[in-house]
Structure formats: structure tokens, C-alpha cells
Amino acid sequence: MKKVNVISLGCSKNLVDTELLMRQLEKAGYVVELDGENSEAKIVVVNTCGFIGDAKEESVNTILEQVERKSRGEVDKIFVMGCLSQRYGEELRREIPEVDAYFGKFDWQGILSRLGKKYDEECRHERHLTTPGHYAYLKIAEGCNRGCSYCAIPIMTGRYVSRPLEEIVEEARHLAGVGVKELLVLAQDITYYGMDLYKKNRLADLVNKLADIEGVEWIKLHYAYPTDFPVEVLDVMRERPNVCKYLDIALQHCSDHMLKLMRRGITKQETVDLLRLIRERVPGIALRTTLMVGHPGETEEDFAELMDFVREMKFERLGVFPYSHEEDTYCDKHYRDDVPEEVKQRRAEAVMECQREVSARLNEVRIGQTVRVLVDRMEGEYYVGRTEHDSPEVDPEVFIATERELLTGNFYDVRITGADDYDLYASY
DSSP, rough: OOOOEEOOOHHHHHHHHHHHHHHHHHHHHOEESSSSTTTTSSSEEEEEOOHHHHHHHHHHHHHHHHHHHHHTTTTTEHHHHHHHHHHHHHHHHHTTTTEEEEEEEOOHHHHHHHHOOOOGGGTTTTTOOHHHHHHHHEEEEOOOOHHHHHHEEEHHSSOOEEOOHHHHHHHHHHHTTTTTEEEEEEEEEGGTTTTHHSSOOOHHHHHHHHHHHOOOOEEEEEEEOOOTOOOOHHHHHHHHEEEEEEEEEEOOOOOHHHHHHHHOOOHHHHHHHHHHHHHHHHHEEHHHHHHHEEOOOOHHHHHHHHHHHHHHHSEEEEEEEEEEEEESSSHHHHOOOOOHHHHHHHHHHHHHHHHHHHHHHHHHHTOOOEEEEEEEETTTTTTEEEOOOOTTTTSEEEEEOOOOOOOOOOOEEEEEEEEOSOOEEEEE
């Protein structure tokens, strides 16, 4: 049987697209593998990311690596899809003509047709899961209607399109039926869910229905937007025991000056009020956020205000990105990239050092507590798991020492015995 090596770059939303394609290739009679090192597959599909400069560079370098392999006779065909191909298809065709074909972000049919196969409509929602069997990503929408100054995502993905609620629930039931216990719900902006399709926000309704599915023990929500946040979902989070007290909400900045330049549609006071409301409505919630430094116009005063904000808000999880000037965005058309690269990096490092201190203090108070963890793997002498406050790949982990055998994909109550700046140590 013919093999296809699918190389998936970028975010977990991209990984869902990869899994959908892999299932279609399987139905067409191919053996598929993900990111196969030293792969013997003669057909390679690269699912690219085009979000920021570093991601675009990684995508181009990956394509060039496969072109080099093709020149040595190790690969017969190279297909490129995804965000970078969607946005820069014509330029890529000119610059890297050795690729056999470029496709848009969602053109499964085009890839299959090029291979002489047909798209199977009956399994359009089925995926070849590449995550460990006990968790899976569940994408509820595509695209974005927000007009943030720096962001190229709407250029690549288009306007917001919610998936029908019943379709999402059906997919979630299927995932639970094959052993998935944790659903990682995501979209570019989950907080807009339903507005296009139902003319009202349906996020709370959706999460409630997902929580009803037998076998689903954890549900986590990713990539909320603070403007027009649907507060009713907080009641669902508080009342349903399998909806984790965890929210990934990207804030980007806090100063009114920067929020206006970024076109975020919210003020600092409104942001603070929302965060306080979330913590009040859902006691014990862990908030994860993403911040950006070095956006055009960011002054030292803006940055100092951001540092104070990080210290005051005490986010349980936090990441930071230096600003990347992207073509065709609002920034590209209206602002000058006026913050030097070394200043961006210095500010990013300072934010993470501040967050390291916050995280260390939050972790220290957890020593002696008993927490429920989901075991992901064995690593050296430890079993490695996560609490309800941690998502895979991006968040801290719990390293469990025990003489007993623990099963991957099972839940255990463990006692926290130690902590470093981010990770926890436990015994069972």
C-alpha cells in the first residue's frame, strides 16, 4: 500500500485539519503517518502555518527540506496546503516550483483529486487522531470577524463560520465512543460561536450539551476574546463538574493607549472588570492569557503598565509574543514598525521573568494539596500528568513518583510534594 507522510506545522487548529485529511487519505487506501522522521513515504503533504514571521520561516524551510529529499529521489511528490499556501500560493509557486501542487487551507478534495482519488463525503467529520487516545481537539468554528490591527488570520481563514451545534455534538459523541475523555474545545474565537449561524451566542448551550455526553470527563475552552464575552458560559463552567475551571483568554495588552491602537474594542477597566467577574463566578478558575509586546506605538510607559498588570492579575498561565509586522494587516497599512527588535525581545523576556515569579508563588501554596490528574505518559522515573488547569503542549505538568503502576489516560488523585517555577511534583 502507498504511504503518505503528512507534516503538520503550527497550532492545534491546524492539527485538526491534518487529522481530517489523514482520514480521507486512509479511506482512499493510503497508509498515513504524521511527521515521520526518516519516512519511506514517497508522497509528502506539508500543512503549513503562516501566522507570524517565525512560523512562515519554519514552513518554508520544511518545504525546502522536502524539495531536497525529492532531488535525492527519496520523495516522488510534494503537496503543500494550509495557511501559508492559502495566503502566498502564487509567490510560492514562483519561488519553489519543485513542489508538485499547492492547495488552499481546506482543499482536501484538490489533494485527493491530484492523487486520482475521490473525497468521501460520508466521513467528512471523521479524523485520524494523532493525539494520545484519551484527549482530542474539537474545533467549533473557523475564521474570525475581529479587526485586530496586527492579525493576518482573517486574511487566511476568512470570516467567522460556526459549525452547526448538532454536528459538533455528534463528533464529540464519536470521540467519546473511541475512548476520548478530554475535549479541548477551540476556535480562533470561541466567544463568537453561534452569532453568524443562530443570530445569538450559543457557546453556553454547546458546552452544556458536550457536558451531557457520557464518557467525557474534562472539557476545556480555548481562545476566548474579551470583548462581548458571553458571561453565561461561566455558570455552565461553575455548575457542570466535567467542564474544567480553565479558560484561555487572549488579552494582548492592558493600557488604553495600546488597546486602542490594537483595535481590541475594549478598555483596561472593562478588561479588569471582566477578569474579576470570571474569578467571582467561577471560584478556583485558572486563567491563561497571551500578551503582545512591541506593537507599533508601544511606549515604555505602556510597557511598565503591562508589567504592573501581570503582577496584579496573577494569571495562572501566561505566554508572550514579540510583535511581528505582517503584510496586508491594518498595522502594515497604517502603522510603522517603530519598536526595535532588541526592545521587543527585552520586553518579552521581562514579562516572562515577572510571570515566572508569579507562577512560582502560586505553585508553592499548592504543596500538600491533593489534586486530580490525567496521566499522559511515562517519562524516566516519573508518570507525567496534568490537572484540570493544564492543557497539553502549552501548560505545566505534574511529575508523579510512585511504586505503583499507573495507566496512561486514567485519572488519579495525587498529593503535591514539591514545585518549581512552573511544574508540580507529586506522589501516589
